[in-house]
Amino acid sequence: MSNLKVVLTTGDSDGIGFEVTAKALHKIGPQKGVQFFLWRCEDASKKYLKLIDEKFTRITVDDFSEALKVEGPYLVDIASDLSPAEWVEITAKACYQKKVDAMATAPLTKTSIQESGFKDLGHTDILKRISKTKNVHMGFIGEHFNVVLATGHLPINKVPKHLSFSVVAEALLHADQLRRKLAPAIAKKPIAVLGLNPHAGEEGLIGQEELLIFPNLKSFAQEHEIPVEGPLVPDAAFFPVNWKKYSVYVSLYHDQGLIPFKMIHGQDSGVHVTLGIPFVRTSVDHGTAKDIFGKNKANPSSMIDAIRWAIKLARQH
Numbered sequence: 001m002s003n004l005k006v007v008l009t010t011g012d013s014d015g016i017g018f019e020v021t022a023k024a025l026h027k028i029g030p031q032k033g034v035q036f037f038l039w040r041c042e043d044a045s046k047k048y049l050k051l052i053d054e055k056f057t058r059i060t061v062d063d064f065s066e067a068l069k070v071e072g073p074y075l076v077d078i079a080s081d082l083s084p085a086e087w088v089e090i091t092a093k094a095c096y097q098k099k100v101d102a103m104a105t106a107p108l109t110k111t112s113i114q115e116s117g118f119k120d121l122g123h124t125d126i127l128k129r130i131s132k133t134k135n136v137h138m139g140f141i142g143e144h145f146n147v148v149l150a151t152g153h154l155p156i157n158k159v160p161k162h163l164s165f166s167v168v169a170e171a172l173l174h175a176d177q178l179r180r181k182l183a184p185a186i187a188k189k190p191i192a193v194l195g196l197n198p199h200a201g202e203e204g205l206i207g208q209e210e211l212l213i214f215p216n217l218k219s220f221a222q223e224h225e226i227p228v229e230g231p232l233v234p235d236a237a238f239f240p241v242n243w244k245k246y247s248v249y250v251s252l253y254h255d256q257g258l259i260p261f262k263m264i265h266g267q268d269s270g271v272h273v274t275l276g277i278p279f280v281r282t283s284v285d286h287g288t289a290k291d292i293f294g295k296n297k298a299n300p301s302s303m304i305d306a307i308r309w310a311i312k313l314a315r316q317h
Contacts, residue, residue, distance in 0.1 A: 003035040004314050005100035009087045013041040015288030016298035017106025022048035023300035024307055029055045030073065034311055037067050037076045039087040064090050068099060084108050085116035088123060092130040095279035102280035102314035104306040107288040124152065127277050136276040137174045140261050140285055141309060143269040145243045147257040148175040148250050159253045163196065163209060165216045171250050172217065174275035176226045179247040181316060192237060192246040193217065193230030194256060200231040267299040271306045280313045282306040
């Protein structure tokens, strides 16, 4: 059986991506049946390269096609003069073409992507374009609970207009895909779908969205054999007593899910999984943190989780 090929992109050169990736690789070490490929800029910190070298035998190339020719128990180090956005695009194409098995990405600013000449607004848009996928959702796996976002980077004033039964139903299908990949004790629990309005609309007294979406959603869930509860009252849904009740929370907009997720998990755990594309992509759940670049203060926990989940999901794929 051939090794799984897992590609790591280290994001903006003036962010913490390379630092957290190096620290994560040092923590994880070589994995049986896995070959790592590491994209980084040509002038990446020698200190962190030495950290990687404490655990891995590293072979350096300057081209991805050359990297794929390397066989053996090596970490393939791609010292590239391309932009980080191009690393993501090239890797996504390789995943889509089944030349590699998974990708785990460090943070990359939308500004950096635009400056590379891309029209895409983020990693997800690059992945959607390469895989020709229309409906993609952001999922987040944490130590305490898991979240899927029904809508992504939408201005808050556009969320109600964008939400519909079909939008939430598609998110529910992807949340169910995530549920089935979790540990059996968690996977057997229902998915919780949050309401949009205060008090989940209070039977239409505070907004109509819940009345328009949820009656059809329950019958849709039954038809697809998805265990579901909702609409949950948003301000009470994430109480600790509820964490063990549900396998996944479906949040109807970005901050509804990510404020509680990041407040609870902080920098100690959490991994972003792209749901709906035909290959495995995981990512850290934090940003570039350029204010601490070069200060050796970055916490690698999310990247450790991202790499471990990339391997786990690739083995299930």
